[in-house]
Amino acid sequence: MADNRSFLKESTQDKSGARFRIILSAAGIIVNVALAYLMNKLNLGFFLDTIGTITVSAIGGLFPGILTAVMSNAFCAIFSSESIYFGFINAIVAIFTVWFIKNCSIKKVINFIAYILIVSFFTGIISAMISWYLLDGVSIARNSETTILLASSIGISLQASYFIYFILINIIDKGISILIAWLCISFISQGALERIEKGNWKQYPLNKEQIEDLKKWSKRNKRHMGRRSTAIVISSSIILVLITGWIGIRIYYQNAREEKTIDAYNTLKLASEIISPSQIDTYIAIGENADGYLETQDLLIKIKESSRSIENMFFVKFEKDAGVRIFDLDGENAETVPLIVEYDDNFLLHLPDFLEGKNIEPLEHGMMNNWIRTVFYPIQNSDGEVVCYGVADVSISNMQRYLYNFIIKATLILLGFFILVIAHNLWVTNVTMVYPIRSMAKCVNDFAEMGYGQEQLDKNVKRIRALEIETEDEVEQLYNSICEMTLNISEQMRELRRLSQTTADMQDGLIITMADMVENRDSDTGAHIQKTAAYVKIIVEGLQAKGYYAEKIDEKFISDVVRSAPLHDIGKINISDAILNKPGKLTDEEYEVIKTHTTSGKKIMEDAISTVRGENYLKEARNMAAYHHERWDGKGYPDGLHGEVIPLSARIMAVADVFDALTSPRVYKPAFPLEKALTIIQEGAGTQFDPKCVEVFMDNLPEVKVVLRKYNRNI
Template sequence: MKANTYRNKKYNLLGVGTISFGIAVNVIISYVSYKLDLPIFLDTIGTIIVAAMGGLFPGIVTAVVTNLICTVFNDIAAYFGFVNTLVAIYVAWFVRKRSFRKIQNIILFIVVSGIISGGISVLIQWGLFGGPQQDYTLRILSAIGAEDEFYRFFMSLVINICMDIIDKSISIAAALAVIHFIPSKARDIMQEMGWRQRPLSPEEIREMDEHAGKTHHSVKRRMTLMLLAISVALVAIISELGIRLYFDNTKQERMRVATTAADFAASVVNPDMIDSYIEYGKSMSGYKETEEMLRKIRENANGVNYLFVLQYREDGCYTVFDLGDENGNTNPPGSVLQVEASMAPYLSQLLAGEEIEPIETDAINKWALATYSPVRDRFGKTVAYAGAVVSLSYMADYMGNFILRVLLSMSGLFVLILAYGMWYTGAFTTYPINSMALSVEDFIGAGTDQKRLDAAVRKLRALDIHTGDETEKLYKAICDMALNQTEQFRSLRRFSENTVKMQDGLIITMADLVENRDSDTGAHVQKTAAYVKIIVEGLKKKGYYAEKITPKFISDVVRSAPLHDIGKINIPDNVLNKPGKLTPEEYEIIKTHTTAGKEIMEKAISTVEGANYLKEARNMAAYHHERWDGTGYPEGLHGEVIPLSARIMAVADVFDALTSPRVYKPPFTLQESLAMLQDGAGTQFDPKCVEVFMDALPEVKVVLRKYNENVNMEVADE
């Protein structure tokens, strides 16, 4: 745990240092480019370095922080943070999928990144500012005489993409040069920085993603969707609050300006002259001077685009002063105007000379805010109203632009939050859990295979998960459980092997009891067992009787082979060891060793629990003298009705009898013995068993040389 903590601190320090270096490179070069008014910015060199070495999240951090710092000297830098973030994402993806080791890959990266960053930059400029912002672009457009709006946009796109391709060419060259001089050990540590376990190869990640894709709702997908929803909601809430705050503040400011302008206008109008102005208009003394003062008030009141003085009577609304709207439309003094629908609710207050609150209306200059200030005579009677109108329509028009600015400013932060959430989920949850799941599946799939179990445990322990939370505790618990279970399997296997050895020893002992009574057999048990092994493995190799020959069948047959003559224990010595030819009666006694062997094995099977391997011993003991053509004994079985183990033993038993000396005969040569086996194929023996025995002649010779000194091997070697 202490080693992991130390390693994490070392990785974190190196990661922070590398990100800081990348940010510093970006900011310094961007500042120089900005001050020198260069046509390229080169503000992604550090981003490329960090993303190529550390991956997605460090690259995005570098991009976002870079643009935040650049806003100190470049006001519009915040709007282009999304472009820098896209470059970081593209670099991380490119390194993972293609790498920068081939020149064609570098060229592809330059072209694609130039098109992406250049194209998006143009869209941002035209969307926010209505046109290009770089001086060199404006000069080129002017030089080529681009007047048409679409043509200007298209040429701006071409110019920016070309410049960005040059920018990315220089940036990737500088970034790769810096990376080349960074020690390989530091690069390796950067690659491992985001992992909280043994770093996974791209192939392992692909396998893990495929494994996770089999689930209905993977943790990675669920967490990504949740973070995406949270990030979108966060950006939406912040944008909504920003817009609402801006709108309310701007509206209050415009209301204050309009109210001040209306109050000021009311103060400069002579209330005693209102009726005269209505009746005689501009010809009345003092009218023009008052109109000029009202004009100056409007000019100095920022945002007020309509200023007037009206008198409300029962028969209508009379114009006193009207400076005209932004289109130059005016109403001459004395004009009787129809009361607008938006003013109807306030008509009684206006006729009574009361003060009214500012009114939002869509009748005057579209969406507007109008304030009214009473013009009172010396007796306090309201004789007219001075009105000032500020348009709110421009605020609605600006809102779309403002929303776009907010979204662009927040986009980098949005991507950063999403990337951090995805990295954190992957590093601390998704990859550790999926790695454990795959390792546990390997462990389960190993079954009782000790080598595979040991390999699965080594693979599991090699994950080295060190998240420092519940995931790490789960990992350690699984490791301990797997290790303990593997050791238990090992102990059980050793116990089983000892049991098997004991059983085999008992089998050999029982076989020796029989063989010691038979003075003529001479290592018959060992030789027949060896021949049985050769035949059964040959059948398996050729695919014969594939449904029958399983690893367990092979083991049972080979282990049980020594018991095939166990029934001879019931044969009297004078018959068993008779040196001469047996009489028909004696031969019938000898034949009973098959049925006696069957009875002995069946009693053993019923007595020894779990001794299923003895079933094949019973079959061999009972039927190894049956013949393929059905003329054998004790039951006259034929063909494949004879148990396979007995058919195998028949070949092994006869071959050993032929090549071994007996009291009644000398051993036949190998060539003679093999000829007799081949003659008996299809009549006495299963032809497939004879075939695989003949094919394994080199192995047969090894057994003969080991046990049979009297066999004529010279003939056999010819």
């Protein structure tokens, strides 16, 4: 087996390509961040932060380009916090660049300009929308002389001017970026680009046509591994983002609620320190006319206004029938103080605790977009009695707006990383799983479908070995096992064929020996078995070539008939020499004895078939031995069969046997001339012989003559 492994190829994968792509991405990130930092310091209005992205995408491909884009913006956020929101835009630029280079020639000026305009318009519009609606774009526009001048000169709104300004800036930015990227690419040879591309594979690199071929082949599958893994990553990422976002919002909500509650308690505590508990009843009785009332009220208003958490703050003395509000902290008319506070049904549940002067837990109502929490702070006199309660309402009424901004900003930040994760998944899945497994599956399928001919087996083994899958995981182990299995199958089939050929040669030798034993008893057959076998081969191959009896004739049938032909007269072994070699005309009784060689031959072959099971070629030997003297018109022997009822192999042998008898000398007659023999054969078509067998025999006369001359020197 070792001798047959010489065709196996050594790995040709260029591992340096993979390392170069990593270095290339790192260099692209450094270039983007450095230029963005420089432009930010110079405050020129554009950033040049996509030069590395476009260059890396053009040279290294999709994933390195997206990695460069997203990570560049992540690092730029160190000195420009808003950069993190634009990472997904650069990622889309990387995707478009890879697509554009694969499908369009960037060397053409029109394509070059089209690329700049498409990228600039897209990045300009999206960037302007983010800046205007989410960041401080409105203030920037109002303070920008360029934007104001553009709006006034064209006669458009400030917003439209701001968007146009962004597009123009991006045309300059992306124009410079693509120009520098094109110059970088022009210095790299095509061979270097091909080596970089090869370094991305974990198998022998596939070209575009091979990839398309694999995709077409895989369409027979109901599910696709690549799509399934991508769907899993996308769904998992979305679920993770939703869960993380929801948890973040809940944590914020909880922290904000606690923070505002503590602030309200502290504010009420501060307010309680300037209120004289002993004056509460006086304040309720005569209001602002009480000494120190207005001064206390003014201080309370200032304390309330100093708090960002409190929406409403007031002080109430709770009595059995109703509550009395003591100070006017909302700017209402002093005559309305004291106010009577009616109790609703929900509050009545807590009224006993208020009347007893207990510490009351905050009460709350509303949803996240309009949540209100009421905080109560008891104010006690010198005897420890609660004379009134400070009440403060805190809310997160701006939660809905916050959630909107949070979700948009989080989505923009995560979108770039989301694209990066998807690109990485596609890259890893395709390179380490989809293409290797799909390539193996197709090769194994071809191995099974294209037959087990030795040449085909060896060809398929070479094709599988040529994949050179090196994923360093279970896929590579599977590949190695398949390689070993297919090679073993090929070698086993080679060995089986050798043994089968040896057995067939031995069987053919035994057949020839048996036929020679019979022929040697016949004094004038003269290479009869060799000639009839040759004629049989000519006829059966001629029938196949013309498509006659296609349902019957195949390669195995041809082999069985040709190999069995020498045994067609095996029954003559039971005929006595006196009759077999009689020089004169046979009597009727002797002719009947001669005719028994067909039935004797049939019995001999049936005995052989029962002994040697599974040797189907002996069945054709039996048919030829038994029925080669049957006639097409049914007047032959031994059973008087007619037409296609006669086995095809026997009909073929009938033509070959009679022709050889006519063209060969016998003790009782000389050899007929070729023309006369052919005339007799033609005249027998449709009566003695199968017309189709005669037709192909006559069509192949040049080959017939070659055989005839080989064994009949006088012709």
